Amino acid sequence: MNALRRHRKLEAIWASEPGWKGWTSSVNHSDLGRMFLVTAFFFFLVGGVLAMLIRAQLATPDSAFVDAGAFAQFFTMHGTIMMFLFAIPAFEGLAIYLLPKMLGTRDLAFPRLTAYGYWCYAFGGAMLLVALFFGIAPDGGWFMYPPLTGPLHSPGINTDFWLIGITFVEISAICAAVEFTVSILKYRAPGMSLDKMPIFAWYALVTSLMILTGFPPLILGSVLLEVERAFGLPFFQADLGGDSLLWQHLFWLFGHPEVYIIFLPAAGVISTVIPVMARTTLLGYGWIVASALALAFLSFGLWVHHMFTTGIPHMGLAFFSAASTLVAVPTGVQVFAWIGTMWKGRPELHMPMLHILGFFVTFIIGGLTGVMVAVVPFDWQAHDTAFITAHLHYVLFGGFVFPMLAGIYYWLPLVSGRKRLFRLGELAFALIFLGFHGTFLAMHWVGLLGQRRRIETYDAETGWGVINFISSVSSFVMAIGLAMVLVDIIIHSFVAVRGPRNPWRAGTLEWAGMSPPASYNFASLPMVGARAPLYDTPDLANRLAKGEGYLGAPEVARRETLMVDAASGRPEALVIYPGNTRLPILMAAVTGGFFLSILLKLFWLTPLALAGVAALALVWVWQLSARGDQGPQKVGRGTTLPLASEGDRSPGWWGSTFLLVANATFFGSLLFGYAFLWTVAPGWPPAQWLAPSWVELAFGIGAALAAALAQHLSARRNRAGTAPMVALAPALLATVATAVVFGALLLRLPPPDGHAYAATLLILGAYGLAHALLVGLMQGFLILQVRRGFTSPQRRAGFAIVALWSDYLAAITVLILLAAHLPGMIA
Numbered sequence: 001m002n003a004l005r006r007h008r009k010l011e012a013i014w015a016s017e018p019g020w021k022g023w024t025s026s027v028n029h030s031d032l033g034r035m036f037l038v039t040a041f042f043f044f045l046v047g048g049v050l051a052m053l054i055r056a057q058l059a060t061p062d063s064a065f066v067d068a069g070a071f072a073q074f075f076t077m078h079g080t081i082m083m084f085l086f087a088i089p090a091f092e093g094l095a096i097y098l099l100p101k102m103l104g105t106r107d108l109a110f111p112r113l114t115a116y117g118y119w120c121y122a123f124g125g126a127m128l129l130v131a132l133f134f135g136i137a138p139d140g141g142w143f144m145y146p147p148l149t150g151p152l153h154s155p156g157i158n159t160d161f162w163l164i165g166i167t168f169v170e171i172s173a174i175c176a177a178v179e180f181t182v183s184i185l186k187y188r189a190p191g192m193s194l195d196k197m198p199i200f201a202w203y204a205l206v207t208s209l210m211i212l213t214g215f216p217p218l219i220l221g222s223v224l225l226e227v228e229r230a231f232g233l234p235f236f237q238a239d240l241g242g243d244s245l246l247w248q249h250l251f252w253l254f255g256h257p258e259v260y261i262i263f264l265p266a267a268g269v270i271s272t273v274i275p276v277m278a279r280t281t282l283l284g285y286g287w288i289v290a291s292a293l294a295l296a297f298l299s300f301g302l303w304v305h306h307m308f309t310t311g312i313p314h315m316g317l318a319f320f321s322a323a324s325t326l327v328a329v330p331t332g333v334q335v336f337a338w339i340g341t342m343w344k345g346r347p348e349l350h351m352p353m354l355h356i357l358g359f360f361v362t363f364i365i366g367g368l369t370g371v372m373v374a375v376v377p378f379d380w381q382a383h384d385t386a387f388i389t390a391h392l393h394y395v396l397f398g399g400f401v402f403p404m405l406a407g408i409y410y411w412l413p414l415v416s417g418r419k420r421l422f423r424l425g426e427l428a429f430a431l432i433f434l435g436f437h438g439t440f441l442a443m444h445w446v447g448l449l450g451q452r453r454r455i456e457t458y459d460a461e462t463g464w465g466v467i468n469f470i471s472s473v474s475s476f477v478m479a480i481g482l483a484m485v486l487v488d489i490i491i492h493s494f495v496a497v498r499g500p501r502n503p504w505r506a507g508t509l510e511w512a513g514m515s516p517p518a519s520y521n522f523a524s525l526p527m528v529g530a531r532a533p534l535y536d537t538p539d540l541a542n543r544l545a546k547g548e549g550y551l552g553a554p555e556v557a558r559r560e561t562l563m564v565d566a567a568s569g570r571p572e573a574l575v576i577y578p579g580n581t582r583l584p585i586l587m588a589a590v591t592g593g594f595f596l597s598i599l600l601k602l603f604w605l606t607p608l609a610l611a612g613v614a615a616l617a618l619v620w621v622w623q624l625s626a627r628g629d630q631g632p633q634k635v636g637r638g639t640t641l642p643l644a645s646e647g648d649r650s651p652g653w654w655g656s657t658f659l660l661v662a663n664a665t666f667f668g669s670l671l672f673g674y675a676f677l678w679t680v681a682p683g684w685p686p687a688q689w690l691a692p693s694w695v696e697l698a699f700g701i702g703a704a705l706a707a708a709l710a711q712h713l714s715a716r717r718n719r720a721g722t723a724p725m726v727a728l729a730p731a732l733l734a735t736v737a738t739a740v741v742f743g744a745l746l747l748r749l750p751p752p753d754g755h756a757y758a759a760t761l762l763i764l765g766a767y768g769l770a771h772a773l774l775v776g777l778m779q780g781f782l783i784l785q786v787r788r789g790f791t792s793p794q795r796r797a798g799f800a801i802v803a804l805w806s807d808y809l810a811a812i813t814v815l816i817l818l819a820a821h822l823p824g825m826i827a
Contacts, residue, residue: 023035029097041486055472076140100183120169141454174662220666223763230598234759243681245310264292277352359399386451414516417515431478439474442468573641690748738813
C-alpha cells in the first residue's frame with residue numbers, strides 16, 4: 001500500500017462529518033482541541049471587555065459610568081471568566097490538540113469523554129453569559145465568600161448562577177484531567193519511556209493530577225453553599241453551628257493550587273519553545289520535572305496564606321508564611337534552567353521568543369511581589385488593596401498569557417500549514433508589554449497608597465486620580481495589542497502562503513506528521529528511542545507515511561492505536577476507538593438540564609434529568625461492548641498484541657482509578673469540613689445527636705464488605721470460566737442492603753436545618769447512598785451483560801471496573817457509618 005492510498009483509507013476511517021454538523025458529532029481530538037481553544041479565547045475576549053469597563057469606571061474620581069451593582073457584576077464576572085472559562089479551558093484545548101501528536105499516538109484515551117467535557121464547558125459558560133446579558137450575573141466577587149453570598153445577604157439568583165454554572169464547567173476540567181492522566185501514562189508511542197517523554201507532557205501530567213485533587217474541594221464548597229441557599233442547611237451560619245471560614249478553607253484548598261494549575265502548563269510551553277529557539281537541548285530536564293512535582297506538592301500546603309487576616313494562630317501564620325516563601329525554590333530552579341538553556345544555545349529572536357522574554361520580565365516581578373505578600377506583616381497592610389490585584393495579574397498574565405501567546409505563534413504553522421505573511425505580531429507584542437506594565441505597575445502604586453480593591457469609585461481628595469488614569473489608558477493600549485494578535489492570527493489563517501512542515505526545526509513528534517495534521521495524526525506509529533526523535537531520525541516523517549511503524553496497514557475500517565506499559569513504553573495492547581457520535585452532546589445537554597432544574601428550583605425535573613444521564617451512560621457503555629472474543633491482533637513490525645478491552649487493566653479501569661482519586665478528594669474534603677466544624681465552629685457539640693445503633697453500624701459495614709468480596713469472587717469465577725452469576729447476584733443484594741442502611745440513617749437524622757451537625761451527616765449519608773445506588777446500577781448492568789453474552793474469560797474488563805467501585809463503596813461506608821455513630825456512642 002503506497003502512502004497516498006494509506007492516507008485516503010485512514011482519512012475515511014478517522015475523519016469527522018463535513019460542515020457544521022461535524023462539530024456536534026466529532027470525537028476527534030484535533031477538532032475538539034480547536035473548539036476548546038476558540039471557545040476559551042472567545043471568553044477571554046468577553047473577560048477583556050469587562051476589564052475595559054472596569055478601568056473606564058475607575059479612570060476618574062467620582063465616576064458615574066456604571067452604578068455599584070453593575071460594577072460588582074463586572075468585576076465578579078471578569079475574575080470568574082478569566083479563571084474558570086479561559087485559563088483552564090485554554091490549557092485543556094492546547095493539551096487536547098497537542099498531546100496525542102507529541103506522544104506519537106492517534107488520539108486521547110477517551111475520545112467521547114473529551115467531547116462530553118467540551119459540551120459541558122460550552123453549556124456551563126453559556127449559562128453564565130446569559131446571566132450577564134440579563135443583568136443577573138454573580139456579584140459577590142469570584143471568591144464568593146459567605147456570609148455575603150449566603151441566603152440572608154444575597155437572596156437573588158445571582159450567586160446561584162455562579163455556584164451551579166461553575167460546578168457544571170468543572171465537570172469538563174475533571175473529564176480532561178482523567179483523560180490526560182491516562183493518555184500520558186498509557187497512550188504513548190512504543191519505546192517512549194517516562195524519561196523520554198516531551199517535557200510538555202510531564203507538565204500536563206502534573207497539572208492533571210493537581211486538577212484531580214484541587215478542584216473537588218471547590219465543588220464540595222459550591223454544593224454546600226447551594227444546599228444552604230436552597231434548603232436552609234446551615235453549613236456557614238455561625239448561630240446554627242456553621243462557620244463561614246469553612247468556605248474560605250475549601251475555596252483556597254482549590255484556589256491556591258489553581259494558580260499553579262494555570263502556571264505549570266505555561267511553563268511546559270516555555271520549556272518546549274526555549275530549546276528550539278536557542279538551537280540546543282533543554283538544560284536540566286530531570287531537575288525541571290522534579291521542580292514541577294515539588295511545586296505541585298508545595299502548592300497544596302499554602303492555602304492559608306490567603307487567610308492571614310482571619311485570625312489564624314501565630315504558629316499557623318509562621319508555618320504558612322515559611323511554606324509560601326519555599327515555593328520560590330522550585331520556581332527558581334525552573335527559571336535558572338531556562339536561562340541556562342538560552343546561555344548554552346544560540347537564541348533566535350522569532351515571535352515566540354519575544355513573548356517568552358515578556359514572560360521573564362513580568363513573571364519575575366510577580367514572583368517577587370508574591371514573596372512580599374507571603375510575609376505576614378506586609379500582607380496585613382496590603383490585604384484587599386489594589387496591590388494584591390496587581391500582583392495576581394503579574395503572576396497570571398505574566399505566567400500564563402505571555403507563554404500562551406508564545407505557544408500560539410510557535411504552533412500556528414503546525415495547525416495551519418502556512419507561514420506568517422504580515423508582521424503585525426511584533427507591534428502587537430510591544431503594545432501588550434508596555435500596556436500591561438503601565439496598567440499594573442500603577443495599580444501596585446495606588447494599592448500601596450491605600451486604594452481598596454473592588455471599589456466602584458473614590459474621592460478626588462485621595463490623590464489616586466492621576467495614577468488610575470494612567471492605569472486605565474495603559475489598559476486600553478494593552479487591549480489594542482491583544483486585538484492586533486487576533487487580527488494577525490485571522491490573516492494568517494486565511495492568507496494561503498504554504499509553509500514548510502517543520503519551520504522551527506524542532507525535534508518532537510508533533511512535527512513528524514502532515515501540516516496541517518491529518519485526522520489520524522500518524523499513518524503509522526513511530527518507535528521512539530530519544531526525547532527528540534526528529535533530531536535522531538530526520539526522515540522519520542516520510543518513513544511513518546510509508547507505513548514503516550506500527551499499525552501501518554489499515555486493513556479493517558476501525559480506529560486503532562496502541563496502549564503501552566506506563567514506565568517503559570513497551571507495547572501492551574491494541575485499542576479500538578469508538579466512531580463519531582452525538583451521544584456526548586446529548587448527554588451534556590441532559591446534564592445541563594439537571595443543573596438548570598436546581599437553578600430554577602424545578603425540583604420535579606431533577607430526578608428525571610439524573611435518570612436521563614444514567615440511561616445515556618448505560619447506552620454509552622453498551623455500545624462499547626463486544627459479543628465475541630477477538631484474541632491477539634497483528635499490529636505491525638512482527639508484533640501481536642491482545643485487545644485492551646480483553647484484560648483486567650482496560651482503559652476504563654485506568655479512567656475509573658483516576659476518577660476515584662478525584663472522588664476520594666471530594667470525600668476527604670467533606671470529612672475535613674465535618675472535623676473543622678466540630679473543632680472550630682461555635683455552638684458545638686449539638687443539642688441533639690443521632691441515636692447510635694450498633695446493629696445499623698455492624699450491618700452496614702458487613703453488607704458493604706460482603707458486596708466488595710462477592711464482586712471480587714465473581715471476577716475470579718469469570719476468569720476461571722465458571723458461572724460468575726453465583727457471586728454477582730449476592731454482590732448486588734449486599735449493595736442493596738448497604739443502600740437500605742444509608743436510607744435508614746437519613747430517616748433517623750435530627751432536623752438538618754437546625755444545626756450544622758445534622759446537615760453534615762445528611763450530606764455524608766446522601767453521598768454514601770448515591771454511591772451504593774451507583775454501584776448497584778453497575779452490578780445490575782454487568783449481570784445484564786453476562787446474560788446477553790457480552791462477557792467471557794477474555795472479555796472481563798467490566799468485572800475489574802465494578803470491583804474497583806465496590807471497594808471504594810466499602811471504604812466510604814466504613815468511614816461514614818463510624819463518623820455518624822461514634823460521636824453519639826462516646827457522648
